[in-house]
Amino acid sequence: MMKRELVVILEMAKLLEKPLDAPRTIQGILRLLSQLYGLNCGRVSLPEANSQSLQVKYSYGLSVDDLKAGRFNVDINQGVTGYVMRTGSIGLVPDVNDEPLFVRRITELSHHSGGRMAFIAVPILESGTPIGVLSVQREGMHERPFDEDISLLRVAAAMIGQVLRIHQFVVDQTEHLVKENQSLRHSIAVEGMLKQSLAHGILGSSPALMDAVRSTIQVAHSDAPVMLLGESGTGKEKFARMIHQQSDRREKPFICINCAAIPADLLESELFGHTKGAFTGASQNKQGKIVQADGGTLFLDEIGDMPLSLQAKLLRVLQEKKVDPIGSHDSVAVDFRVITATHVNLQASVNQGAFRLDLFYRLHVVPVHLPPLRERQEDIRQLALHFLNELNHHYERNWSLAADAFAVLEGFDWPGNIRQLQNVLERASLTSDQELIDADKLRQALASESSIAIPGNRQPQATAEVAAPGPSDNAPRQYGRSYNWVQEDEADRIRAMLSQTNNNQSEAARRLNISLRQLRYRVDKLGIGRN
């Protein structure tokens, strides 16, 4: 006849043949120990992450409520279980009633009748190091020596260790696959966005640009009014066109009007149209841009420059979906999607009374921030190569950029953003004696840029040096910041800042209000740190 231990081991081995289910397998092992061998209340205690506690993770014959309340959990520095976990030795208490150090609550909780009870704990090892503890209780008098119990428990602990290892491996792999899947989905999403933006001639893949692309693509199919916020030359019109092309209105007109480019007295008739004889000079009926946009999209650029009187009229059109051309008594029904753009802070204009709050709410449903070029320097190389390619096609030339040219482009501030980059490349190319445009050539082209100012590229509250005009300002427009070209006298300021910040370039750049790349460029150009 087979020895009883052998029977238990064979039964336990059968459990391992089944498909992996760690809780069921371990509980099965504990059940066999109890039912076939009288080793009861088996439990597997595992250390809790970032704590000193050993938690019962699997058990057989213990009260669910007690387990839930964590009443069998022990401190790693406490009791027999803690000792086994710390030392990797066997823990044997032949009679818990005679052992004053034994954690009494364990027997109390497991409804000990008061007779003799032994407690045995063996380590679950991985490469000789304890990763948990298997413990059981043996009640009443047995003839069987404890050695036999311990041998069997060692085999059970080895099996449990194996199950835990495989389980952990599967958990890790699954986690890894889930993460990989997520990052794959993310790249596919970014890839998808890149494709869409490229299809509309929007180049760049910086996170700041992708945020803007994501926001616009998300709402393109709806009729929600989008407000594009960004400095001059950041691509507001390009984005407006992309929204239109991506919308169900793409087959209908995209009508664009720049409220800042048209004198206030002409803007009304441009937008709303007029009838013949409505005012002096109105020699015939004129259809306004709003009616032209019927069925399609109306893009109102520089909306902040719209006079208050026209704002009221535009609000009415948006509310009633009807236009009253100047001089006409008949309203014309219109259905269009409105997209607006501004480089000024419209909220500030509302506070100053220069822009109507109700109109602001109507238009500012989906604000999209278009990042200035200096906040997405990683896109400059791609843009520069693209524009140079366009120039080569246009002028039938073969210009190229020298390796050192990119650093110059990336170190510049670009107050005029992408449009300015286009212009600088064109000037540098056309004035170059050779086809290879190097850093010096670009510096020359940029130096002549410094005398040009870019209208209101800074938002009014952003800096004291710029006061962006309100829409009703008759005063000449204030200009944005001047170009930040590297100047000799900057060296002392940069040196002082670097010394104040213990050479922390990021912090120095932040305090100097320039980007890290710009700081590094200046450090290099001015030879700071070389002497």
Ligand SMILES: Nc1ncnc2c1ncn2[C@@H]1O[C@H](COP(=O)(O)OP(=O)(O)OP(=O)(O)O)[C@@H](O)[C@H]1O
């Ligand atoms: N992401 C981009 N990729 C390629 N070209 C771009 C991108 N963004 C803008 N451009 C180009 O830069 C120039 C300026 O763009 P756009 O007119 O759309 O800017 P804007 O913000 O509307 O400028 P403004 O406020 O001065 O009217 C255009 O020639 C446009 O084609």
